[in-house]
Amino acid sequence: MDYRTVLTTCTYCGCGCNFYLEVLDGQVIDTIPCKTHPVNEGKLCIKGWNVHEFIQSPKRLKRPLIRRDGVLTEATWDEALDYTVSGLKAIKDAHGSDSIAFLTSAKVTNEENYLLQKFARAAVGTNSVDHCARL
Amino acid sequence: MIEKVRERVRDLLSSGEVKGFLGLSNKYGNTGPHLFCDAEDLDGLVIGDWKGPGDARYTLNKQLIHIVRKYPDDVFGVLVRGCDDRGLKVLYTWNQLNPEKVIPVGIACSQDLADACECRKPYPDDFVAGEKVEGRASDSVARLDALDVAGRFEAWLKEFSKCIKCYGCRDVCPMCFCKECTLEDDRLVNNGVIPPEIPVFHLTRAVHMVGRCIDCGLCNEVCPADIPLRTLYKKVADIVDEEFQYRPGQELYAKSPLNILMQPSSTG
Known part of the structure; x- marks a missing residue:
């Protein structure tokens, strides 16, 4: 038997609530809000309370997909990155930098968000950067 | 207080009476639920007093249900206060836990906590640490x-x-x-x-x-x-x-x- 409570940070938004994931024999079975964490003090929203449900969802995207002839097909990271770079370059050459916008995420770290806006502004040349939490 | 709890848990684990003890632990700079399985590794064990009495209590009985649903034949120890002890009685009555497979390790709450909770019985029937204080109406x-x-x-x-x-x-x-x-x-x-x-x-x-x-x-x-x-x-x-x-x-x-x-x- 392997029972663990693993302290981690919620990935749903940028607040940074902490909870324990209850893990029994490698399966994540429940979420327990952390009482002593200064951000959430033992409280969570409905999304945080159910965070354990998506972790092991069979619907989770685990590999990059490229739409080929209208069908999403699995690809390697190198293929996906090459495809994206050549696509962005072609759009930028044909229509200019401001024809491209970047949508980033509240589910990633502050540093990753910084990198994406840096890429948008310095590499592509657009200020059009937004994020999924503006809903 | 914590030494008495630790002593009891050490006995339960080293004698093999329980497969694990579900209690609270200070880890990663926070207090949370933890299953102790090694009698020699009880340093982190706490009773859930973080900044004030009982302000880091958790639903240990609920977690115990999760564990015994998969391991119904094993015996587990669990940290209980007065309220958890009442909870065990109801969970036994409703067949969610088996009293023969649970060994509660009780602690009595302080008067401060009993007052804050307006608790009628701030102690379990049996406890290894703490002192019985007066319950109160709400x-x-x-x-x-x-x-x-x-x-x-x-x-x-x-x-x-x-x-x-x-x-x-x-x-x-x-x-x-x-x-x-x-x-x-x-x-x-x-x-x-x-x-x-x-x-x-x-x-x-x-x-x-x-x-x-x-x-x-x-x-x-x-x-x-x-x-x-x-x-x-x-x-x-x-x-x-x-x-x-x-x-x-x-x-x-x-x-x-x-x-x-x-x-x-x-x-x-």
Whole structure:
């Protein structure tokens, strides 16, 4: 038997609530809000309370997909990155930098968000950067 | 206090009486639930006093249910306060835990915590640490009872209107073990819609606390809107006690009022 409570940070938004994931024999079975964490003090929203449900969802995207002839097909990271770079370059050459916008995420770290806006502004040349939490 | 608990847990683990002890541990700079399996590794064990008495209590009985559902043949120890001890009695009665497979390690709460909780019995039947302090009646219930019906109703509607429908009160509750929850029944609750129907949503839950709620207060602590749920369920428990002379967790295998109501009536 392997029972663990693993302290981690919620990935749903940028607040940074902490909870324990209850893990029994490698399966994540429940979420327990952390009482002593200064951000959430033992409280969570409905999304945080159910965070354990998506972790092991069979619907989770685990590999990059490229739409080929209208069908999403699995690809390697190198293929996906090459495809994206050549696509962005072609759009930028044909229509200019401001024809491209970047949508980033509240589910990633502050540093990753910084990198994406840096890429948008310095590499592509657009200020059009937004994020999924503006809903 | 903690040394006495540690000593008892060490004995239980080293003698092989229990496969594990579900308690609280200081780890990663926080206090949380932890299953101790090694008698030599009990340094992190704490009783859940973080900045104040009992401010890092968790639903250990609920986690114990999760473990024994997969390992029903093993014996586990669990840290209990007075409220958890009441909880065990109700969970035994409702066949969610087997008393032969659970060894509670009790601690008595301090007077400060008993006062803050307005706890009627702030100690388990048996405890290895702490001292028995006086239980007390609820001032928060008395304050609301002093209002007239309209004032009381208005006060509760104001509290319920703060609800963000996170279901935290249900999710944290050690007595909420049902596989199908009324709070997700489309006939009673508008699922996936906020705000909740007021006061139906909260009163539905309050009615379901009849014969269940053991007054641990974790729902109150977990509520992001600070709705005084504990006061609501204390009042529900008072009514049931007055009408049926029943309080959940007072006595092992006591029949709940719902059981009494289901008896065929003599008038047939």
